[in-house]
Amino acid sequence: MTARNRELGFLIPAALLGFLGIATVASARTDTLELGPLPGAIGVLAVFLAMHVTLRLRAPHADPYLLPTVGVLSAIGLVELDRINPALAADQAVWVGVGGAAFIATVLLLPDHRILENYTYLIGLAGVGLLLITMVFGTRINGAKLWISIGGGQTVQLGEVAKVLVVVFLAAYLRDKRELLAIPTRRVMRMPVPPGAALAPVLLFLGACLSLVVILNDFGTALLFLGIFLAMIYLATGRVAYTGFGIGLFVIGSALVYTVVPRIQERVDNWLDPFGDAQGQGFQLVQSLYALAQGGVVGPGLGKAFLVREDGSTVIPVLETDFMFSAVASELGYVGGVGILLGFLLLIQRGFVIAATANDGFSKLLAGGLTAAIGLQAILIIGGVTRLIPLTGVTLPFMSYGGSSVVTNFVLVALLLIISHRTTAGNTPSARRRRQAEAAAERELDAA
Amino acid sequence: MNRSIRRLYLTLAAGFGLLVLMLGWWQVVAAGxxxxxxxxxxxxxxxxLIDRGRILSADGRVLAASRARRIKGQRVFERLYPQGTLAANAVGYVSDSAGKTGIESTYNRYLSGSFGTEPLLQRLSLKEKRGADVRLSLDTRVQLAAEQALAGNRGSAVAFDPTTGQVLALASAPGFDLQQAVSDFDSIPTEGSPFVNRATQGLYPPGSTFKVVTATAALESGQYTPETTFDDTGSYATPGGPIRNFGGRTFGEHTLSTALTNSINTTFAFIGDSVGASRLGGTMTAYGFGEKPPIDLPGDSVLVSGRRDGDTVLPNDEDGEDTARIAIGQERLTVTPLQMMMVAGAVANRGVLMAPRLMETITDRGGAVVQRGAPQEMGRVMTAENAAQLTEMMTNVVREGTGTAAALSSTGVTVAGKTGTAESSDATRNQAWFIGFAPAEAPVVAVAVVIEDTSSTGGVAAAPVAAAVMRAAIEAR
Structure with a gap:
């Protein structure tokens, strides 16, 4: 069976899950089947089929499990959104359409990801630039300045887009400098220290990103960027010492931030004792834990948990973005929650397999970095709503409500699939390169 | 680089493993x-959303039930209390704002259908979301008699079957309307503390009713029989000052039995000193003093009886204490009506103390019995012979002593009992007591009654209430 047939085969249960889900939600709501969300669901299915067909045409050797897994997670996310508020689900379905278009565009326009290596610094600057734009023009929502208003009441979260750019930049840069970084030239206090010339730009870059994000008051994204950075340094150098050093710096930095920034103190205090201020600062987390406990082992079923009050407001504030995982786990119980976790685990497992089998350093670093980004982001937010770590407001990939997140993550998956395809198909020079090469050959011929 | 990739994968996988554990903690382990x-x-x-089970009385009255209502197409239930104020503190209420009390709280798991495999079956839609019914041993006829007899007073009257421990009445006055408690809690006037269940939470000095405990210690010591004679001079000297009799009376030569009949303080004070702290305290412990009575009401609404220093309960048998004053129910001794009912009950049941309980059966909606309340012995307090002798002595109290108002002579039933009047410096603020049981030969009911803040005595204020409760209990059988 070819990879693409396998993919199509696995998309079927994902689609069934989605349709069964909206049917369950509809029946829980009115005791009768209503057709409201059906066109949207069919639309989303068509988007996934279009992505599948694009892969069939342009990346036939790509990993067959990624897209169905993304399909399952998206389906559950959409069904849960439909259950929370059908209007949000309709919105999100459109965003999945846009994400699908972005996915297809990426696969069509970027036949070989290695072209990206040519634009290392441009991409890095673009990443910082997006954050700068957010800082200057951003709208403040809930204390954090993460969104850019683009008219019509729509907002874009550029931090999400910056995430992918940061990974691409780091992959390209570290690919260049990894030998330099891996072989320390001197030691300071028994710590191996790589040459400053190689380390400085990347530290500068990281510092710029982090300080911008901290200015934006978005510590979730800061933490995510730092995690991605440490993961990729480790991938590039294989040196635990750097990562350890980074984590040490992080702990010291965190302690500093904790003492200086009151918002962070609140977050950490709530984490340590959410029930201490259950009606105030700890409200979200406590409500999340109550919802989880109510879900129990098997959960009451889709549409049956107490997530939305009679007036339409949600029991947990910002349920549809930060607390999507709690919503699903409350309805589907521990079984459903573990299912979602396994879904993400499968996703990153495929991502790392793609990284491990890739042919060259840049591909490995890019695939590994993108995968780590998804995994870390999922752990950050799920860990936050389950009180494993302090709560930070990053989105749950493929499931949270929000266009920027969906579109970015779809592009991210497209990149992974392109890398996967190139592993088997071999690298091809881009059309431009081919034209340049042909022109050069012609010139040589002419000269001769 | 592949080694690094694998390790990074394992690190993140470990992160997901932690999430699985954490999620399991909240959803499974700590969920309850x-x-x-x-x-x-x-x-x-x-x-x-749950069809909460009913609370029924022994005589088949519905004390609490649920009624379905539709709000925006969703079926929700509201709680009804058809008996209104009857046994309000024992039945308890379920309220979003004020929480749960009484039986509604103790048996919440059963009433709300979240026991055994029910939640799982309900979630899998194999069973309807319905709670189990809880039937109490409480009899509305006895309860009503108790509440009517208490009407207008502050106090409590409790009754149980001394041979099984089944509580028949648990009255606390003033009461409140349960329906009002769930509909508009704040509108209930708090004057007289209606939410304090005086039967289990009211702490009063026991006064002379405690002489039953002292008499038990005396008989159990082997040094005394009902015929042992004493000579009363009207005063008994202790390091804490002389102890005198009620009304300043002097009784001269008399027996132990007479001492109980006439509630002679000096004699019981002497006995207290003579048997000593360890035996008197041991008898108290056997009666259940110093520990929470094991009644099936929420733990925070049942208080320990015994000697107190502030909020701390002192051991029953501390050396160097004024045993003479303890023996006559003074010296920082505070007790609940429930505890004093248990004292009467142990004497009635030939010396064996039965654990008081309210729940009779828990039945699911299919009619299957989920749980059955079984009589539970708390232990032997005295020998059967001593219990028979004490019964005889207590019978005299009602026949010719301070407790004649508790007699049920018209029905031909012999009552055994003991009065008590815990005096305070303000003569209008006495606590009037009566504890007893009937019929004396084959007891079916043991009672304890306390009336707060009365200028009257136990024999006058409390004994008639006890008579009414015992009559109702005997008639209800």
């Missing part, structure tokens, strides 16, 4: 505790 937390709106909502 979280659901029970006050203010959990998930639980409140779940309870609105």
């Amino acid at each position: 505790d979280l659901r029970d937390r006050p203010g959990n709106i998930q639980t409140a909502q779940a309870e609105r």
Whole structure:
């Protein structure tokens, strides 16, 4: 069976899950089947089929499990959104359409990801630039300045887009400098220290990103960027010492931030004792834990948990973005929650397999970095709503409500699939390169 | 680089492993505790959706039930209390704002259908969301008699079957309307503390009713029989000052039995010193003093009887204490009506103390019995012979002593009992007591009655209430 047939085969249960889900939600709501969300669901299915067909045409050797897994997670996310508020689900379905278009565009326009290596610094600057734009023009929502208003009441979260750019930049840069970084030239206090010339730009870059994000008051994204950075340094150098050093710096930095920034103190205090201020600062987390406990082992079923009050407001504030995982786990119980976790685990497992089998350093670093980004982001937010770590407001990939997140993550998956395809198909020079090469050959011929 | 990739994967996988554990903690291990937390709106909502089980009385009256209502197409339930104020503190209420009390709280798991495999079956839609019915041993006829007899007073009257421990009445006055408590809690006037269940939470000096405990210690010591003679000079000297008799009377030569009949303080004070702290305290312990009575009401609404220093309960048998004053029910001794009912009950049941309980059976909606309340012995307090002798002595109290108002002569039933009047410096603020049981030969009911803040004595204020309760209990059989 070819990879693409396998993919199509696995998309079927994902689609069934989605349709069964909206049917369950509809029946829980009115005791009768209503057709409201059906066109949207069919639309989303068509988007996934279009992505599948694009892969069939342009990346036939790509990993067959990624897209169905993304399909399952998206389906559950959409069904849960439909259950929370059908209007949000309709919105999100459109965003999945846009994400699908972005996915297809990426696969069509970027036949070989290695072209990206040519634009290392441009991409890095673009990443910082997006954050700068957010800082200057951003709208403040809930204390954090993460969104850019683009008219019509729509907002874009550029931090999400910056995430992918940061990974691409780091992959390209570290690919260049990894030998330099891996072989320390001197030691300071028994710590191996790589040459400053190689380390400085990347530290500068990281510092710029982090300080911008901290200015934006978005510590979730800061933490995510730092995690991605440490993961990729480790991938590039294989040196635990750097990562350890980074984590040490992080702990010291965190302690500093904790003492200086009151918002962070609140977050950490709530984490340590959410029930201490259950009606105030700890409200979200406590409500999340109550919802989880109510879900129990098997959960009451889709549409049956107490997530939305009679007036339409949600029991947990910002349920549809930060607390999507709690919503699903409350309805589907521990079984459903573990299912979602396994879904993400499968996703990153495929991502790392793609990284491990890739042919060259840049591909490995890019695939590994993108995968780590998804995994870390999922752990950050799920860990936050389950009180494993302090709560930070990053989105749950493929499931949270929000266009920027969906579109970015779809592009991210497209990149992974392109890398996967190139592993088997071999690298091809881009059309431009081919034209340049042909022109050069012609010139040589002419000269001769 | 592949080694690094594998390690990074394993690190992230370990992260997901931690999430699986953490999620399991909240959804499985700690889920019950979280659901029970006050203010959990998930639980409140779940309870609105469940057809909560009924609470029934022994005589088949519905004390609490649920009625379905439709709000925006959703079926929700509201709680009804058809008997209104009857046994309000024992039945308890379920309220979003004020929480749960009484039987509604103790048997919440059963009433809300979250026991055994029920939640699982309900979630899998194999069973309807319905709670089990709880039938109490409480009899509305006895309860009503108790509440009517208490009407206008503050106090408590409690009754149980001394041979089984089945509680027949648990009255606390003033009461409140349970329906009002669930509909508009704050509108209930708090004057007279109606939410204090005086039967289990009211702490009063026991006064002379405690002489039954001292008499038990005396008989059990082997040094005394009902015929042992004493000579009363009207005063008994202790390091804490002389102890005198009620009304300043002097009784001269008399027997132990007479001492109980006439509630002679000097004699019981002497006995207290003579048997000593360890024996008197041991008898108290055997009667259940110093420990929470094991009645099936929420733990925070049942208080320990015994000697207190502030909020601390002192050991029953501390050396160097004024045993003479303890023996006549003074010296920082505070007790609940429930505890004094247990004292009467142990004498009635030939010396064996039965654990008081309210629940009779828990039945699921299919009619299957989920749980059955079984008589439970708390232990032997005295020998059967001593119990028979004490019964005889207590019978004299009602026949010719301070407790004649408790007699049920018209029905031909012999009553055994003991009065008590815990005096305070303000003569209008005495606590009037009566404890007893009937029929004396084959007891079916043991009672304890306390009336707060009365200028009257136990024999006058409390004994008639006890008579009414015992009559109702005997008639209800």
